[in-house]
Amino acid sequence: MSHHPSAGQGPTPAPESGVSRWCEGSALLEGLVTVPVTVAFRYDAADPYAVRMAVHTEEAPPVEWVFARELLIEGLSRPAGLADVQVWPVPRRRRHLEAGRGAVNIRVSSQHGTTVLTVQATSLHAFLDRTLGTVAAGAEDTGPQIDAALASWLVLKGPDDGAA
Template identity: 45%
Template sequence: MDATVSCELDLRLILSSESSLPVRASLRYDTADPYAVRAVFYNGAEDTVEWVFAREVLTVGLHLPAGIGDVQIWPCRSRGLDVVCIALTSEEGEALLHAPARVLEAFLNRTEAVVPPGTEHGHLCLDEELSHLLAES
């Protein structure tokens, strides 16, 4: 049976060392895709941007620099608070976001209660995944 864990949180889009903007985001973890966390960033009245992160990269990024390429995550402090920096790069541009570390950690703890790390493979249905991949070809 599939289960989901979700979380709404407020991020800061860092524009410069003195300037940032609030960004609302939602995180969703679904046992049907046990290695991934989907993030939706709300950047306007109805505009959204969606990214998919490896859950492991988010978990490691709470304590150590993690990720390569278009997603990099690391812990830091901002204005006296523990935050997680999330750097995103795409063809459209780059963004640096600050997420509250305690909110992100609580979300990841809830995902680990549903699917403990190292047991993700037991939640995959290989026949369904193969059928899905073949249908896309």
């Protein structure tokens, strides 16, 4: 005989620490060829500043990028980023983004080349809203994981530590 706890009994589930979202989109490769892609965005509260983005195509293994969540947030409404990752809204008319008709471009560069990914603004916005529900903007460094990391890195030395 097995026993299953009834509703309200047993441990409370832990709050969600990870958020993910799959988005259909396209990739412009080296400015020459456009191919359909699936872009997987992942966020984990244990690494609160970062978003992981994996680009999946039928022709090649997935490629993963890691960059600041703030870059995506800013890129929804205006051009953001420098160097290897840049994000900007398309079209640049804000009312289209708010109506869900817009898209967001994400340009990624490496020594192997440059790709411009395009995903729907509503999909990216929904993903970011969920990440902000997990760890609010500005609250990234207030979690216990930061305190634990700092405690493990700091070594306090007393006056008798042998220093001359």
